[in-house]
Amino acid sequence: MNALLSIDIPYWGQSLLRVLGGLVAVLLPAGTIVYVFLFKMMSFMQSRLGPMEAGPQGSLQLFAEVGKWLQKEDIQPTNADKPVFKMAPIIVLMSTFLLVVVVPFGPDAWFTDLETGIFYALAVSSISVLGILMAGWSSANKYSLLGGLRAAGQLIAYELPMVLAVMGVVIQAGTMNLQQIVVAQNAGSMFGIDTFGNPYVITQFVGFIVFMIAIQAELTQAPFDMPIAESELVSGYMTEYSGFRFLIFFIGEFATAGVFAMIASTLFLGGWGVPFAWFGWTSMDSVSNWMNVAGPLIVFTKMMVLTFLIMWVRFTYPRFREDQLQRFAWKILIPVSLANIMLTAVLKVMF
Amino acid sequence: MLIAQNIGFAIIAAIMIVGAIRVVTTSNVVHGALWLVVVLAGAAAQYVLLAAEFVAVTQVLVYIGAVMVLFLFGTMLTRSRIGRDSGLNNTYWKMGIPVALALFAAMAIALIDSFGSEKMPSDGSIVNTQQISDQIFGPYLLPFWALSFVLLAAVIGAIVLARKD
Amino acid sequence: MAQLPGLLKGLGITFGTMMRTFKNGSNTVQYPHEKEAPPVRARGVIALHQDNCTSCMLCSRSCPDWCIYIEAHKELAPPRREGGKPRQVNLLDRFDIDYALCMYCGICVEVCPFDALFWSPEYEYSEPNITDMLHDKTKLSEWMETVPEAPALEVGADKKKK
Amino acid sequence: MFVNQFLILAAILFCIGVYGVIARKNGVMVLMAIELILNAVNLNLIAFSMRNGSADGQTFALFVIAVAAAEVGVGLSLVLLIYRNRRTISLDDLSEMKG
Numbered sequence: 001m002n003a004l005l006s007i008d009i010p011y012w013g014q015s016l017l018r019v020l021g022g023l024v025a026v027l028l029p030a031g032t033i034v035y036v037f038l039f040k041m042m043s044f045m046q047s048r049l050g051p052m053e054a055g056p057q058g059s060l061q062l063f064a065e066v067g068k069w070l071q072k073e074d075i076q077p078t079n080a081d082k083p084v085f086k087m088a089p090i091i092v093l094m095s096t097f098l099l100v101v102v103v104p105f106g107p108d109a110w111f112t113d114l115e116t117g118i119f120y121a122l123a124v125s126s127i128s129v130l131g132i133l134m135a136g137w138s139s140a141n142k143y144s145l146l147g148g149l150r151a152a153g154q155l156i157a158y159e160l161p162m163v164l165a166v167m168g169v170v171i172q173a174g175t176m177n178l179q180q181i182v183v184a185q186n187a188g189s190m191f192g193i194d195t196f197g198n199p200y201v202i203t204q205f206v207g208f209i210v211f212m213i214a215i216q217a218e219l220t221q222a223p224f225d226m227p228i229a230e231s232e233l234v235s236g237y238m239t240e241y242s243g244f245r246f247l248i249f250f251i252g253e254f255a256t257a258g259v260f261a262m263i264a265s266t267l268f269l270g271g272w273g274v275p276f277a278w279f280g281w282t283s284m285d286s287v288s289n290w291m292n293v294a295g296p297l298i299v300f301t302k303m304m305v306l307t308f309l310i311m312w313v314r315f316t317y318p319r320f321r322e323d324q325l326q327r328f329a330w331k332i333l334i335p336v337s338l339a340n341i342m343l344t345a346v347l348k349v350m351f
Numbered sequence: 352m353l354i355a356q357n358i359g360f361a362i363i364a365a366i367m368i369v370g371a372i373r374v375v376t377t378s379n380v381v382h383g384a385l386w387l388v389v390v391l392a393g394a395a396a397q398y399v400l401l402a403a404e405f406v407a408v409t410q411v412l413v414y415i416g417a418v419m420v421l422f423l424f425g426t427m428l429t430r431s432r433i434g435r436d437s438g439l440n441n442t443y444w445k446m447g448i449p450v451a452l453a454l455f456a457a458m459a460i461a462l463i464d465s466f467g468s469e470k471m472p473s474d475g476s477i478v479n480t481q482q483i484s485d486q487i488f489g490p491y492l493l494p495f496w497a498l499s500f501v502l503l504a505a506v507i508g509a510i511v512l513a514r515k516d
Numbered sequence: 517m518a519q520l521p522g523l524l525k526g527l528g529i530t531f532g533t534m535m536r537t538f539k540n541g542s543n544t545v546q547y548p549h550e551k552e553a554p555p556v557r558a559r560g561v562i563a564l565h566q567d568n569c570t571s572c573m574l575c576s577r578s579c580p581d582w583c584i585y586i587e588a589h590k591e592l593a594p595p596r597r598e599g600g601k602p603r604q605v606n607l608l609d610r611f612d613i614d615y616a617l618c619m620y621c622g623i624c625v626e627v628c629p630f631d632a633l634f635w636s637p638e639y640e641y642s643e644p645n646i647t648d649m650l651h652d653k654t655k656l657s658e659w660m661e662t663v664p665e666a667p668a669l670e671v672g673a674d675k676k677k678k
Numbered sequence: 679m680f681v682n683q684f685l686i687l688a689a690i691l692f693c694i695g696v697y698g699v700i701a702r703k704n705g706v707m708v709l710m711a712i713e714l715i716l717n718a719v720n721l722n723l724i725a726f727s728m729r730n731g732s733a734d735g736q737t738f739a740l741f742v743i744a745v746a747a748a749e750v751g752v753g754l755s756l757v758l759l760i761y762r763n764r765r766t767i768s769l770d771d772l773s774e775m776k777g
Binding site: 356357360364367368371372374375380383384387390391394397398400401402403405406409410413414417418421422425426428439440441444445446447448450451452454455458459462463466467468469470471472478482483485486487491494495498501502504505506508509510512513 | 679680681682683684685686687689690691692693694695696697698700701702703704706707709710711713714717720721724725727728729731732733734736737739740741743744745746747748749750751752754755756757758759
Binding site: 084120124136145149155156 | 381382385388404405408409411412415416417419420421423424427428479480
């Protein structure tokens with residue numbers, strides 16, 4: 001195990017640092033996304049200013065909201081299946097925390113360096129479906145159940161194109177380890193020019209588009225927010241939740257948006273790295289140590305750009321009808337991503 | 352390190368056994384499915400202990416992410432009552448206990464007889480993902496193709512069966 | 517694919533609105549700090565001109581929400597002419613409007629035959645306690661000060677009949 | 679770590695699964711018990727893969743997982759079909775031969 005920043009830290013210290021880092025890596029992006037995009041950008045796109053009272057420009061509004069939620073009554077429906085009802089939001093949030101574990105933030109600044117990194121990420125992201133189904137079923141409410149079932153159908157349908165879109169990147173990089181995918185992009189070159197490295201957003205553009213659409217659907221953001229459609233299902237599986245249990249769902253939603261954006265930036269935009277040619281690095285070992293500090297900032301910036309895209313789409317389009325939503329996944333996205341994989345594989349073998 | 356692994360094994364094994372017993376005794380179908388999730392997650396953890404990372408991740412992706420969601424989906428669509436559900440067991444359900452115990456006794460005797468106190472190779476070569484892919488696309492290519500056809504047939508069959516008309 | 521130009525146009529509209537809000541500010545105002553003047557005939561609150569009220573109960577009965585409460589008693593007033601019979605007049609004891617119930621339909625103002633009820637554009641009378649939303653006749657009379665002058669009659673309109 | 683500890687655990691899970699198949703009437707519950715049995719087998723495969731230091735066991739475990747997914751898909755669609763026709767998923771009620 002490499003010593004972080006070439007300081008000698010004992011094993012338990014590193015573990016503790018990683019746990020704290022994981023908390024920061026989940027909650028900080030979630031808070032920033034909620035304030036910058038949900039509060040401010042959405043308001044500006046609707047020609048209003050959004051929250052302005054709490055703190056300068058309303059920047060402390062999120063804390064006010066959290067305080068409000070924490071002091072609300074914790075209501076549980078009489079007929080609800082109490083243990084399942086209580087577990088559901090925790091499972092959704094747990095999936096987010098498990099997801100952030102594989103995102104690399106720098107040459108040594110990672111939580112775990114799994115050999116099957118991206119595969120693991122796809123696997124744990126599917127755990128949240130369970131939480132949503134549990135929430136929908138245990139609420140003893142028809143709307144919630146319908147919302148949960150819709151969410152499950154949607155998440156299964158869109159997980160497939162997501163996996164397939166990632167497959168193109170994995171074929172091109174020749175590895176499932178996220179750290180090595182980052183290195184492959186930044187150390188690579190396009191047509192002999194290595195100034196920009198080889199971010200896969202260019203070579204895998206189709207995959208990038210499919211992946212972004214799929215994560216939009218995985219996050220149940222508009223236009224794919226059929227499961228929580230407030231005009232027909234009140235708010236789907238979240239209807240019966242209040243107080244801090246709703247807060248956990250809320251944090252889970254936006255933290256997952258941030259983590260998915262981080263994974264997308266790692267897969268397609270070069271992650272924590274800058275093109276290695278800028279500083280004359282050739283491989284992972286020659287990367288200098290300050291990237292451990294600069295890396296998280298670079299990932300954060302790329303994440304904000306991608307989240308801006310997600311939220312921009314969210315605030316622009318009206319929602320799909322349920323049948324359109326399923327047809328879009330099965331008849332357009334999956335064939336497109338399959339064709340992308342085939343093309344990538346053929347090109348990979350040829351060159 | 353080995354002690355830590357053994358403690359981890361014991362905890363996960365206990366959780367798995369409790370979960371498995373709850374799966375076959377609970378009186379609510381959805382609770383049964385959720386306990387099965389616990390067992391499957393425990394199995395994935397055991398695979399990690401056995402240095403089979405890829406299989407563990409596949410277990411989570413396929414079993415928890417797809418199969419169990421399908422199970423829950425199916426049960427919630429058909430009978431999703433909250434609370435106890437009578438009539439899940441056969442009238443002769445007590446027959447199952449001696450059968451299971453006898454089977455376990457036979458298997459335990461056989462296992463202890465043949466493996467005794469043999470230890471896992473602690474420095475054994477760890478199988479990595481590339482080896483598995485070499486296996487699948489090398490000697491096991493034909494079974495892999497057959498498996499793809501089985502999956503295709505299952506997909507078509509499931510659609511044909513579940514169609515309304 | 518055919519929908520792509522429309523989709524991009526939609527994205528352009530939201531982005532354009534965002535940039536416009538950045539540059540020119542929003543279309544909304546930050547209410548407690550800056551206030552918009554309501555239009556002259558805005559339906560803010562209903563004011564009562566007590567002297568005109570004969571407690572005929574028309575407003576109370578026509579109110580869809582039953583939020584107007586009127587109590588009155590009869591008194592004898594001196595006759596108008598010398599030697600005439602003493603007149604009977606209704607004196608208001610209570611005239612309450614419960615603004616927690618009122619839905620601002622304005623039927624009471626329309627139906628009043630004696631010009632006792634008026635719309636005032638005043639709107640800042642929210643209360644922390646819901647029972648304080650019941651305005652009694654003194655409070656309703658205070659609103660009279662905020663009622664704007666009736667606009668001049670249109671050219672060629674009939675003179676108001678006596 | 680002993681080899682046997684994994685094998686015994688797998689045996690326990692297998693027997694619980696067998697009990698479930700025998701004792702349960704509900705179709706979905708029987709399918710779940712079959713999943714338990716399949717997982718016990720998988721655990722064995724992985725344990726032997728570790729013991730022998732070969733990738734064969736893991737490969738077969740992957741095959742088993744894929745087959746199990748197919749089995750659940752077909753099995754659940756059967757259960758749904760039965761439910762639609764009979765309004766029950768109790769396996770004992772399916773003994774009638776007429777359609």
